[in-house]
Amino acid sequence: MARGSTTADANRRWLMAKSADRAGRRPWGGLEDEVLAALWAASGPVPATAVQTQLGGDLAYGTITTILGRLRAKGLVVRTQIGRTYEYAPKQDAASHTASRMHSLLVSRADRAAVLARFVSELSPEEERLLQAVLRDLTDPEIERDRIGSPPDSDQVTAVVAEPNGFAETTER
16 A cells, blocks of 8 residues: 555544644544555555555554554444455545545434524635535536446456354455
């Protein structure tokens, strides 16, 4: 996995800066965020050792596998066995994951209109223009876009097999 990804490096710097207020400790969930960022930066499924390397190598292998197991239990990561090792990949891309978290927060509030109004009021002018463009694109019937739930290409079919421990495994067909 290449360490030259500017987005991944920027995400890692932001996460580390965020942790400075806890006397050098990561914020709650910070390591999970870092592991997800490393997986998003990868070009495909990777073993835990690649995640460990991407994060700088100073975390124990067991720590990485524990976090990957927790992310898998939360449904955020899929694990595929390749020979005698496992490879991990994020279940969603970074944008979908963030949008899902934002939506979960929104629907958990009684006054959604107030939450949305406050959110929009805190956007920069550029972010406002971007949001307006996205909304225009979504309401314009002439614009073709991928829909969530559209059938996959035949060469991208993945089987999900339930294991006795309650976790699902994926295998490429």
